[in-house]
């Protein structure tokens with residue numbers, strides 16, 4: 001078989017989590033919490049399956065869940081979304097993103113991605129027959145460089161993919177960035193695939209900027225969310241996509257033949273939990289900011305240079321004062337020799353990274369974070 005993705009191997013998350021397990025290392029690599037999801041949510045899942053929510057849901061998702069989501073979007077973002085025509089529940093944001101790309105990108109279309117970017121974007125674009133045009137984020141702060149982005153737009157550009165809060169760097173878009181993006185996509189008639197899975201994990205009084213809040217963006221965007229992040233259930237693989245009716249209709253045409261539906265009892269549990277605890281997502285920012293701060297404080301005497309993450313549950317540590325070893329080698333070496341696993345950022349970019357940084361996930365219990373920091377301080 002001639003591979004359709006000749007340059008793709010097994011994802012860095014799978015490889016580093018496996019290496020961490022093999023070495024008995026503290027696993028701050030793949031992004032997932034090491035603590036339990038809210039008890040009420042787990043009980044709701046048990047109840048949902050015991051009460052018979054075990055057959056196919058409607059293709060677009062359970063109406064009760066989509067209604068809760070529309071209500072949430074009104075409360076948290078101040079936007080009105082029609083749950084019937086604009087929300088689709090999907091088996092994970094990864095599938096939602098894939099379907100949005102498949103529905104929009106034709107052979108030869110160019111899609112701008114901002115490096116470093118999440119590892120599923122470029123392969124999704126390639127499988128659709130498109131071309132990923134990689135534009136690096138600015139070196140310091142990993143923020144969008146609008147001049148370079150503008151210079152990358154051609155008559156074949158169909159879509160731009162953005163991710164705020166940003167995995168792997170923890171940077172976030174500002175209001176000015178969103179204004180720039182809106183001008184750009186209106187001028188060039190582009191679609192936007194906006195990965196907002198970490199929307200509630202924003203720190204230091206900053207506010208998440210969603211494409212749903214800019215009218216010009218709202219009309220052209222697929223916005224993607226993941227319950228895995230918001231409710232600490234990455235293994236439930238459920239998310240949703242918000243897009244205007246015409247885009248949603250096209251996304252659903254693909255979704256119905258990729259997965260058809262997301263898992264029914266999981267959707268019922270999420271709908272029940274959101275009805276009982278509608279403010280739960282709003283508490284996440286403070287919860288994770290405390291974890292970030294604990295981790296950074298515990299590293300205060302280390303040799304790492306640290307710029308606090310603005311969002312996500314990832315913290316970059318700059319190791320340039322310690323060694324010039326390339327990031328992918330160093331993260332394997334430290335997993336084996338020190339017993340702390342992290343993620344290199346080079347697999348997220350086309351070009352080798354300018355900065356010498358590794359990504360550490362702080363969605364872990366305080367004890368685990370302190371234990372890892374103690375080891376990292378000895379380097």
Ligand code: PMP
Nearest residue numbers: 092093094118167197226228239
């Ligand atoms: N986008 C980003 C930036 C992510 O970090 C993740 C987490 N895996 C996803 C998308 C995919 O989310 P899901 O697990 O819901 O597919």
Ligand code: GLN
Nearest residue numbers: 011013014029030031167
């Ligand atoms: N999003 C998670 C991370 O960045 C991992 C998801 C995956 O393993 N595909 O670590």
